[in-house]
Amino acid sequence: MKLLQVVITFMLFAKIVFLEQSDQQEQLAEKWGFKTSDIRQLSKHEFFMPGLVDTHIHAPQYLFTGTRVDLPLLQWLTTYTFPTEAKYQDSGFAEEAYTRVVRRTLKNGTTTACYFATIHTDTSLLLAEIIDKFGQRAFVGKVCMDMNDSVPQYKEITADSVQETERFVKELLEKKYPRVQPVITPRFGPSCTEDLLCALGDLAQARDLHVQSHISENEEEVKLVENMFPAYKNYTDLYDKNKLLTSKTVMAHACYLSEEELKLFSLRGAAISHCPNSNFSLRSGVLNVRKVLEHNVKLGLGTDVAGGYSASMLDAIRKAMMASNSLQINKVNETGLTLEEAFQLATLGGSQALGLDDVIGNFEVGKEFDALLINTKASDSPFDLFSADNFEDILQKFLYLGDDRNISEVYVAGKQVVPFSSSV
Numbered sequence: 234m235k236l237l238q239v240v241i242t243f244m245l246f247a248k249i250v251f252l253e254q255s256d257q258q259e260q261l262a263e264k265w266g267f268k269t270s271d272i273r274q275l276s277k278h279e280f281f282m283p284g285l286v287d288t289h290i291h292a293p294q295y296l297f298t299g300t301r302v303d304l305p306l307l308q309w310l311t312t313y314t315f316p317t318e319a320k321y322q323d324s325g326f327a328e329e330a331y332t333r334v335v336r337r338t339l340k341n342g343t344t345t346a347c348y349f350a351t352i353h354t355d356t357s358l359l360l361a362e363i364i365d366k367f368g369q370r371a372f373v374g375k376v377c378m379d380m381n382d383s384v385p386q387y388k389e390i391t392a393d394s395v396q397e398t399e400r401f402v403k404e405l406l407e408k409k410y411p412r413v414q415p416v417i418t419p420r421f422g423p424s425c426t427e428d429l430l431c432a433l434g435d436l437a438q439a440r441d442l443h444v445q446s447h448i449s450e451n452e453e454e455v456k457l458v459e460n461m462f463p464a465y466k467n468y469t470d471l472y473d474k475n476k477l478l479t480s481k482t483v484m485a486h487a488c489y490l491s492e493e494e495l496k497l498f499s500l501r502g503a504a505i506s507h508c509p510n511s512n513f514s515l516r517s518g519v520l521n522v523r524k525v526l527e528h529n530v531k532l533g534l535g536t537d538v539a540g541g542y543s544a545s546m547l548d549a550i551r552k553a554m555m556a557s558n559s560l561q562i563n564k565v566n567e568t569g570l571t572l573e574e575a576f577q578l579a580t581l582g583g584s585q586a587l588g589l590d591d592v593i594g595n596f597e598v599g600k601e602f603d604a605l606l607i608n609t610k611a612s613d614s615p616f617d618l619f620s621a622d623n624f625e626d627i628l629q630k631f632l633y634l635g636d637d638r639n640i641s642e643v644y645v646a647g648k649q650v651v652p653f654s655s656s657v
């Protein structure tokens with residue numbers, strides 16, 4: 234794990250310039266032209282860790298996070314989710330919820346997030362504006378869906394969905410936000426006609442854009458897709474044939490992918506977002522992370538708010554451990570995930586899944602400084618340290634028991650974004 238405690242980092246234009254041992258202070262100051270008095274010395278119970286990357290979160294669903302996880306996926310969508318998302322036509326309503334989700338995730342150490350918004354272009358652009366104002370790094374997708382029999386007021390006409398996506402991409406790119414990018418977002422197979430998927434794939438290819446969606450989250454959904462699209466070999470083939478499975482794609486869940494489908498993910502360089510809290514809460518399934526990694530498929534973690542009841546990526550790390558443990562108990566896997574691997578999935582893995590691993594994900598020289606300052610002895614810390622605890626123990630306690638009270642500062646591209654500045 235790359236954690237900064239005994240090394241000095243030096244930043245120039247938001248990038249890490251060197252990593253050296255801290256006993257070389259004077260020579261380093263001379264070599265790089267800074268004053269030793271400018272060095273910030275961390276105390277023994279503090280360390281920097283790379284920022285957390287949430288590869289799958291629904292910003293509008295933040296409103297009901299922590300409630301209504303009592304139905305399986307398809308019923309959960311029609312009963313709670315679509316009626317809630319329909320309200321985001323109203324910009325005042327959207328502004329409050331979107332401000333709160335960005336504040337909450339940043340405070341919990343999510344320096345990068347890959348967001349679904351709703352079908353409404355203007356409030357999806359508002360989400361991007363709020364993210365930029367707070368200084369979070371993000372992808373934002375205007376959701377596309379032209380199929381929805383159960384909540385007819387929450388669906389689009391095919392041509393409008395494509396046109397509005399083009400407008401969304403154009404207007405977002407024109408804003409020239411340094412760290413907020415658009416992502417093409419077909420909701421999932423059952424919400425889209427083949428015509429819509431095809432047009433969105435063409436658009437993604439023509440503009441070289443990132444793509445996000447859901448795949449094989451629950452068995453009922455997989456069967457529905459088989460029935461709706463009999464001409465395709467499987468769910469992955471549906472996205473692939475429509476140019477939506479690329480090296481810039483991240484698909485959430487993927488609990489029920491076959492070997493053949495995993496091989497195609499690997500071949501295309503497409504990524505999976507593992508959302509264990511949601512998979513447990515909606516009782517969707519358990520992703521076999523070991524199998525995914527053995528197929529060399531890029532993998533990150535996601536909260537999947539509000540299918541997942543927590544907006545915290547520390548919770549995603551813990552639930553990823555429990556998902557892996559459950560497969561070991563059931564003798565599906567011999568080797569489970571280690572805490573170190575789960576930590577890596579939440580940081581570097583997420584950056585790889587989003588195609589940002591040359592920019593963020595760990596503390597390598599040349600990468601941008603997205604970091605959390607962890608204080609394991611914060612006055613209201615939710616865990617206790619004892620004299621016998623070594624650094625590994627302290628780190629494990631933070632990962633299993635810590636929360637935003639221990640995340641005293643958050644940096645994105647070298648800029649401090651938590652505590653929040655008075656201007657946001």
Ligand code: GUN
Binds near residue numbers: 310511537
């Ligand atoms: N599949 C399609 N839409 C959604 C959603 O909003 N949440 C989850 N968990 N799965 C989905």
Ligand code: FE
Binds near residue numbers: 289
């Ligand atoms: Fe989701």
